[in-house]
Amino acid sequence: MESGPITGPVPTDGVAGETLPRSADLSGVPAKPNPAAASGAIGGAFWRRFVFRRPLVALILQRLGLSVGLLFAVSLMIFGGIEALPGDFATTYLGQSATPQAVENIRKDLGLDRPWSERYLTWLGGAVKGDFGTSWASKNSVSEQIGKRLGNSLFLAFFAALISVPLAVGLGMLAVQFRNRLPDKIINVISLAAISLPEFFIGYLLILFFAVQLGVATFPATVYDSMTLTERLSAIALPVATLVLVVLAHMMRMTRAAILNVMSSAYVETAELKGLGTFRIIARHAAPNAVAPVINVIALNLAYLVVGVVVVEVVFVYPGMGQYMVDAVTVRDMPVVQACGLIFAAFYIFLNMAADILAILANPRLRHPR
Amino acid sequence: MSDYKDYLTRQVMLGKINRREFLGRAAAFGIAASTASTLFAVSAAAQEPKRGGHLKLGLEGAAATDSKDPAKALSQFLFVVIRTWGDLLVESHPTTGAAVPALAESWEPSADSMTWTFAIRKGVKFHDGKELTVDDVVKTLQRHTDDKSESGALGVLKSIKEIKADGGKLVLTLSEGNADLPLLLSDYHLVIQPNGGMDNPDAMIGTGPYKVASFEPGVRATFERNQDDWRTDRGYVDSVELIAMNDATARIAALSSGQVHFINRIDPKTVSLLKRAPTVEILTTSGRGHYVFIMHCNTAPFDNNDLRMALKLAIDRETMVQRILGGYGKIGNDFPINDTYALFPEGIEQRVYDPDKAAFHYKKSGHSGPVLLRTSDVAFPGAVDAAVLYQESAKKAGIEIEVKREPGDGYYTNVWNVQPFSTSYWGGRPTQDQMYSTAYLSNADWNDTRFQREDFDKLLLKARAELDEAKRTDMYRTLAMMVRDEGGVILPMFNDFVNASTKQVKGYVHDIGNDMSNGYVATRVWLDA
Numbered sequence: 017m018e019s020g021p022i023t024g025p026v027p028t029d030g031v032a033g034e035t036l037p038r039s040a041d042l043s044g045v046p047a048k049p050n051p052a053a054a055s056g057a058i059g060g061a062f063w064r065r066f067v068f069r070r071p072l073v074a075l076i077l078q079r080l081g082l083s084v085g086l087l088f089a090v091s092l093m094i095f096g097g098i099e100a101l102p103g104d105f106a107t108t109y110l111g112q113s114a115t116p117q118a119v120e121n122i123r124k125d126l127g128l129d130r131p132w133s134e135r136y137l138t139w140l141g142g143a144v145k146g147d148f149g150t151s152w153a154s155k156n157s158v159s160e161q162i163g164k165r166l167g168n169s170l171f172l173a174f175f176a177a178l179i180s181v182p183l184a185v186g187l188g189m190l191a192v193q194f195r196n197r198l199p200d201k202i203i204n205v206i207s208l209a210a211i212s213l214p215e216f217f218i219g220y221l222l223i224l225f226f227a228v229q230l231g232v233a234t235f236p237a238t239v240y241d242s243m244t245l246t247e248r249l250s251a252i253a254l255p256v257a258t259l260v261l262v263v264l265a266h267m268m269r270m271t272r273a274a275i276l277n278v279m280s281s282a283y284v285e286t287a288e289l290k291g292l293g294t295f296r297i298i299a300r301h302a303a304p305n306a307v308a309p310v311i312n313v314i315a316l317n318l319a320y321l322v323v324g325v326v327v328v329e330v331v332f333v334y335p336g337m338g339q340y341m342v343d344a345v346t347v348r349d350m351p352v353v354q355a356c357g358l359i360f361a362a363f364y365i366f367l368n369m370a371a372d373i374l375a376i377l378a379n380p381r382l383r384h385p386r
Numbered sequence: 387m388s389d390y391k392d393y394l395t396r397q398v399m400l401g402k403i404n405r406r407e408f409l410g411r412a413a414a415f416g417i418a419a420s421t422a423s424t425l426f427a428v429s430a431a432a433q434e435p436k437r438g439g440h441l442k443l444g445l446e447g448a449a450a451t452d453s454k455d456p457a458k459a460l461s462q463f464l465f466v467v468i469r470t471w472g473d474l475l476v477e478s479h480p481t482t483g484a485a486v487p488a489l490a491e492s493w494e495p496s497a498d499s500m501t502w503t504f505a506i507r508k509g510v511k512f513h514d515g516k517e518l519t520v521d522d523v524v525k526t527l528q529r530h531t532d533d534k535s536e537s538g539a540l541g542v543l544k545s546i547k548e549i550k551a552d553g554g555k556l557v558l559t560l561s562e563g564n565a566d567l568p569l570l571l572s573d574y575h576l577v578i579q580p581n582g583g584m585d586n587p588d589a590m591i592g593t594g595p596y597k598v599a600s601f602e603p604g605v606r607a608t609f610e611r612n613q614d615d616w617r618t619d620r621g622y623v624d625s626v627e628l629i630a631m632n633d634a635t636a637r638i639a640a641l642s643s644g645q646v647h648f649i650n651r652i653d654p655k656t657v658s659l660l661k662r663a664p665t666v667e668i669l670t671t672s673g674r675g676h677y678v679f680i681m682h683c684n685t686a687p688f689d690n691n692d693l694r695m696a697l698k699l700a701i702d703r704e705t706m707v708q709r710i711l712g713g714y715g716k717i718g719n720d721f722p723i724n725d726t727y728a729l730f731p732e733g734i735e736q737r738v739y740d741p742d743k744a745a746f747h748y749k750k751s752g753h754s755g756p757v758l759l760r761t762s763d764v765a766f767p768g769a770v771d772a773a774v775l776y777q778e779s780a781k782k783a784g785i786e787i788e789v790k791r792e793p794g795d796g797y798y799t800n801v802w803n804v805q806p807f808s809t810s811y812w813g814g815r816p817t818q819d820q821m822y823s824t825a826y827l828s829n830a831d832w833n834d835t836r837f838q839r840e841d842f843d844k845l846l847l848k849a850r851a852e853l854d855e856a857k858r859t860d861m862y863r864t865l866a867m868m869v870r871d872e873g874g875v876i877l878p879m880f881n882d883f884v885n886a887s888t889k890q891v892k893g894y895v896h897d898i899g900n901d902m903s904n905g906y907v908a909t910r911v912w913l914d915a
Contacts, residue, residue, distance in 0.1 A: 102796030115541070115831045121534055153451030154603050155588075161450070164602075220635055228643040236444070236640050238606055238629055330633045333444075333640075335605040343449040343604055346795075352451070 076373060083365040087358055091143070094357040095136050098350055104128055105152050105348040126152055139354065149351040151344070158355045161340070166359065168239060169336040172252055173321035176259035181314055184264050188271025188310075189298050192279065195272075207265035219258045219331040226254060236333035255332040259325060263317040270313040274306035308375035308382075315371035323360040435893055439913035441623040444637045444646040445902075448630030450604035454588035456577050457530055457537035462650060462901065463630060465574055467607050469905035470626060471513070472577025472592035475504060475523065475556075476568045478816070480897035480904065483728065485568035489518065489578055489593065490556070499563040499853075504556040510616045512580050513597045520551040525582025527558075530575065539575040542820070563851045569816045574905060595621030595909045604630055609908070622893070622912035641666060641886055647913065648887040650902055653767075654712030657884060669885045671896045671903075674726055674814020674821075676718055677710070677766045677881060679759070679776065681874040682836040685806040691872055692751035698737060699744035700780040703878045709775060710768040711881055718877035721866040722812060722821050726898055729818060729855060731863030734870065744783035756788040760801050764794035765809040766881075773809060803834045810834060818862050819850050826869060835874030842868050890914055 067074040106122035123129050127138075142149055148158040187207070191200040210218065227235035237251045278284060279302050287297045326338025337356060344352035376382045447462030456468045475490040487493075490504040510518040527549045530537040548559040560567065577592050590598040593616065596609035609626040629646065631637045637649040638656065642663050652660060652668070661668055681688035681697065688694060703717040716724065719736055761773040770791055777787040792801045792808075801808050815821040824830060827846060828838040842865060849861040869875065883901040887894060893911045897904035903911075 102793070103799035107799045108796065118536065118540070121536065151451060153449075154453050156603070161603075165450075220639070223636075223639045223643075227645070228639055231643060235643060235645055236629060236631060236636060240600070240602060240606060242600075331636055333629065333631050333633070333636050335602070339604065340450045343451050346449070347451055349451055 072373070072376065075376070076369075079369045079372070083362075083369065086365055087361055090361040091140070091354060091358055092136070094354055095132070095139075095350070098345075098348055098353055099132055101345075101348060103348065105350065109153060109347045139351065143354070143358075148355040151349055151352050153344075153347050153349045153352075158351050161352070162337070162355055162359065165335060165337045165340045168334065169322055169325075169338070171239075171248070172255060172259070172325070172334065172336060173318070175249075175252060176256045176263070176321050177318055179256065180260040180263050180317070181267065183260065184267035184314075185271050185310065187264070188268045189275065189295070189303065191268070191272045192275045192298055192302075193294050195276065203268065207268050210261040211265035214327075215258060215262045215325075216327050216331050218261050219255070219328055222254050222257055223331075238333050238335065240335075252334070255325075255328050255334055258328055258332075259321060262328075263320065267310070267313050267317055271306070271310050274309045275302045278302040278306045304378060307378045311371045311374050311378070312368075315367040319364045319367045322363050433892055435622050435912045436914060437622050437624075437912065439623045439915075440625045440627065441648075441891075441908060441911065441913060442627045442629065442646040443648045443650075443908060444629050444631040444640045445649070446632055446634070446637065446651045448604050448632065452603040454590055454601060454603075455583070456575050456579070457535065457539070457583070457587065459575060460538060463607075463628065465900075465905045466628060466902060466908060467598075467601070468574055468577055469594070470596045470609055470628075470908045471590055471594040471598050472579070473510075473594050474572055474574070474576055475506075475578065476571045478569060478572045478897075478899045478904070480895050480899065483726075483898055485572065489523070490568075490571075493568055495565070495567070499565050499567070500560050502558045502560070502567050503552070504558070506554070506556060507616065510593050511614050512593055513591045513612060514580065516580055518578065518593055520554055520556055522580055522582060523556050523578055524549050524551050525584055526576065526578050527556075527582070529582045529584055529587070537575055539573040541824070542570050542573050565850075565853065566817045566819060570820075572816070572899075574900075596626055599625075606630060620906075620909045622910075623908075626908045628908070638886075641888065644888060647891050648885065648907060648911070650883075650885045652884040652886055654714050654884065657712060657714065660886060665888050667887050667889055667891070669887060669894055669896070670714060671883045671885075671901070672716070672726060672898065673881060673883050673901065674724060675881050676722060676724075676812050676814075676877050677769070677772065677879050678722075678810050678812060679773075679876040679878070680802075680808060680810050680835050681876070682806040683872075683874040684836040684838065687751070687753045687757070688806055688874060690751045690753065692747045693753050693757075694872075694874060696744045696747035696751060696783065696785060697757070697780070698876050699740045699747065700783040700785050701776055701876055701878050702739040702779040703737075704739070705779070706772060706775055706878045710772045711879060714884060715882055716880045718879050719870060720873070720875060720877045721869040722814075722825065722875065722877060723818050723862070723866060724880050726814075727818050727821075729859045729862055731859055731866050734863065734866060737870070739779060741779075741783035744780070744785065748783060748785050756786040757807065758788045758790060759807050759809070760790045760792050760805050761809040762792045762794045762797045762801070764797040765802070766811040769809040772878075803832065818865075819846070822846050822865060822869075823850075826873070837869065837873050837875075839868065839872075887911075 063074075104123070105126065106119040106128060109122065110118055127135060139149070146159075148162070150157055151161065187203050191203045194200045222233075223235055226233035233254050234250045235254060237255050239248050239251050243251070275298055279298070284297055284302055287301050323338070325336065326342055328334070329336040329339045337359070341353060341356035341360075343349075344356065443466070445463045445466060448464075449461065452461060452464055453459065456472060459465065459468055473489050475488060476485050476493075477488045478484070479486050489507050489510065491507045493502055493504045495502050504523075506518070506520045506523055512518060527543070527546070529535065530539050531543045531546055531549065545560045545562055545564055546558055547561045548557075550557050558567065564570075577594075579587070579589070580591055583589070590601060595612055595615045595617065597612050599608040599610045601607045607628045611621055611624050615621050629640075631640060631649070634651065634653050634656070637646075638652070638660060640646045641649045642660070642665070644665065657668060660666055679697075679701070681694055683689060683694070698720055707713065707715045707717055717736070718724070719734060723730060725732070759773055759776070761769045763769050766772075770789070773787075773789045777789050780787045802810050812825065815824060823846065825832050825834060826837050826842065827833060828840070828843050845861055845865055849858050849865065852858045852861060885902055885907075890913050891911050892914045894907065895903045895910050897906065
């Protein structure tokens with residue numbers, strides 16, 4: 017963990033450093049990244065000048081283009097993955113009660129007897145138009161279902177992030193201020209203990225104490241349409257607490273390590289010699305320079321909060337995206353799995369991109385090649 | 387157990403409910419001791435039902451992929467949902483298992499039991515205000531028996547040749563005589579829908595005691611009392627809420643914190659812990675589901691009956707009931723029928739663990755080397771442990787079993803009914819005939835032991851048509867002996883259902899028909915303040 021600050025900025029630096037040579041290559045490759053293709057068609061020279069003048073805009077455009085390509089690749093991989101799983105929708109849905117006739121009926125009905133490439137292209141044709149089709153199992157519209165589930169997932173993730181990010185950064189700074197003294201050690205031990213326990217276990221502990229024994233918390237955390245906001249908030253209190261405990265340590269330790277790294281540099285020493293208070297130095301001088309690696313870790317944790325919390329959803333009976341996708345994979349409900357997979361991938365890509373851009377904004381040095 | 391003598395006329399619908407559960411998830415599963423005291427709802431029946439209140443149930447088995455169409459229902463959760471809003475033509479009696487009238491007021495078979503006439507109840511209203519007619523019934527049955535139907539009841543209704551309305555009555559013509567027909571109509575998929583659900587199968591409109599207020603697949607379902615219910619002996623609470631809780635620990639936490647009144651599927655390992663909670667009552671009911679080790683009778687080395695016999699003798703049934711079912715269950719006797727079935731052939735000697743005899747048969751079979759057993763916890767909860775227990779007990783007989791753990795995903799596609807020796811699970815069937823026809827008839831799709839005997843097939847068909855009960859019982863004894871002594875099924879145990887409720891819940895009926903009071907739990911209980 018202590019090596020965080022040293023390795024942390026380096027990849028970011030590397031990415032930014034590589035950006036320009038790579039972008040020059042990319043401009044030569046036509047039509048791959050969509051927005052870039054528009055400008056790329058006008059000519060490599062224009063793109064090169066554009067990159068030089070507006071490095072940030074160029075970077076964003078390029079990343080957007082790449083992410084579209086990445087999403088295609090992801091959809092192909094998900095499709096291939098489902099194909100590779102044993103059994104198709106017809107056999108898994110019917111399960112032990114499958115008769116050859118019933119399997120045949122379903123296969124024909126859904127067109128599973130066609131070759132996979134044809135089925136993929138049909139699906140893709142709908143998806144690019146924003147039509148994700150209907151679930152094979154429930155026959156409900158996938159978009160409508162996902163709309164609800166995604167809303168729930170984001171609701172949970174938002175409040176978990178709202179609490180955990182400031183808390184982690186604040187605790188990280190606090191740990192630096194009291195480095196190697198008692199508060200630092202307490203913060204470290206507690207947050208490491210929390211991250212070391214599996215999330216379902218933390219969940220069960222919280223349920224046991226706050227719902228079963230004290231009876232102060234709402235459980236199960238099921239949310240539904242007719243709930244008021246306060247009811248919803250009270251329902252998600254325990255899952256949010258669990259998620260906060262799970263993601264806290266990672267972000268906190270990274271903040272601490274990154275700031276500590278900056279704290280050893282000459283200008284901080286100068287600030288100290290000027291007679292500034294420790295906390296002021298940390299918050300005003302050290303933190304901005306330590307922001308890049310911290311942002312990356314935060315982005316990863318945010319992505320986790322949206323896409324990786326299926327265990328917490330199950331434990332707290334929370335109707336989020338994770339459970340929806342797992343249910344769909346279980347019966348090979350391809351349209352649902354594809355849509356969920358794409359949304360998850362989009363979140364990862366978007367958050368990572370946002371992290372890179374924020375890092376560059378925070379550190380102007382990264383905008384220009386060395 | 388002498389209590390079971392009362393049950394001998396039972397013909398109970400116990401069916402497909404558990405199958406899907408075992409496909410997708412290796413969920414924790416409850417099994418219970420069927421003690422006489424809990425088997426009957428004697429004390430509950432003595433109390434005066436109270437009306438009112440909001441009943442909450444936390445149930446395992448829901449998925450986001452759940453369908454609203456009763457024809458396609460496969461999970462425990464949907465089983466209760468359908469029971470709560472819909473009605474069948476015929477129900478099964480909770481303790482005797484006999485067919486009792488529901489939307490069909492009465493019925494009359496022809497002498498050869500090939501033609502059945504059902505009188506449909508008058509003055510029953512659907513939730514949308516329309517009155518139930520015989521046409522709705524005809525359309526419902528047609529929808530479920532259509533060739534292209536995806537109905538879970540399709541197999542049960544195969545023998546129905548013609549469905550028609552005649553002078554306000556329903557007339558069913560069968561392709562062969564079947565004295566069990568009314569019970570077949572108690573399959574939970576067959577709820578009567580307006581116009582048979584042909585217009586809108588997903589409408590969730592029926593004649594049941596509760597109207598569906600909301601339904602979110604895999605999340606929850608809520609119900610309001612149907613004020614126009616045609617029955618007064620059900621639907622005591624004002625509103626019902628079913629919450630999907632697929633995590634066993636979450637269910638237990640929700641029950642012990644009083645957030646829900648009832649939960650299903652309690653892990654046998656935790657029953658004793660849950661019992662200690664002062665507010666909780668454990669509800670156990672015996673069932674017909676059974677855990678099996680299946681050998682293909684036509685595949686070497688299992689085509690040798692001495693090897694099959696050796697393997698049957700090398701399993702320690704008592705230990706398995708104790709260890710795998712936590713003591714909540716009954717030992718099996720290598721045929722798929724227990725004394726909860728009507729016409730149960732009594733007096734068949736119980737097969738016991740006998741390493742010496744097993745060793746004798748093993749030697750006689752001439753087989754050497756390990757026997758490969760494939761298993762997964764998807765087959766039944768604790769299947770891998772059961773396989774290892776089996777391995778140990780067989781070792782004492784000099785039989786080497788090699789246990790191979792298969793991936794749970796796709797187990798029923800790639801292992802069950804494909805590999806020659808594997809673990810599996812069977813839910814029971816309403817009648818002995820159904821059970822044998824489904825899995826032991828030579829040409830049955832699910833003949834997972836490849837048990838192919840012409841004399842067995844002939845006798846089974848003869849028994850189906852036989853009207854003399856004594857003769858029929860005798861035939862079922864012969865059939866049972868064939869399967870027990872020469873079949874490919876090793877049946878160490880029957881599992882029971884374990885549910886739990888808070889002490890507030892009264893009137894729970896221990897229905898031998900199926901789990902959760904045969905799915906009627908929400909309509910039968912009331913809340914004591």
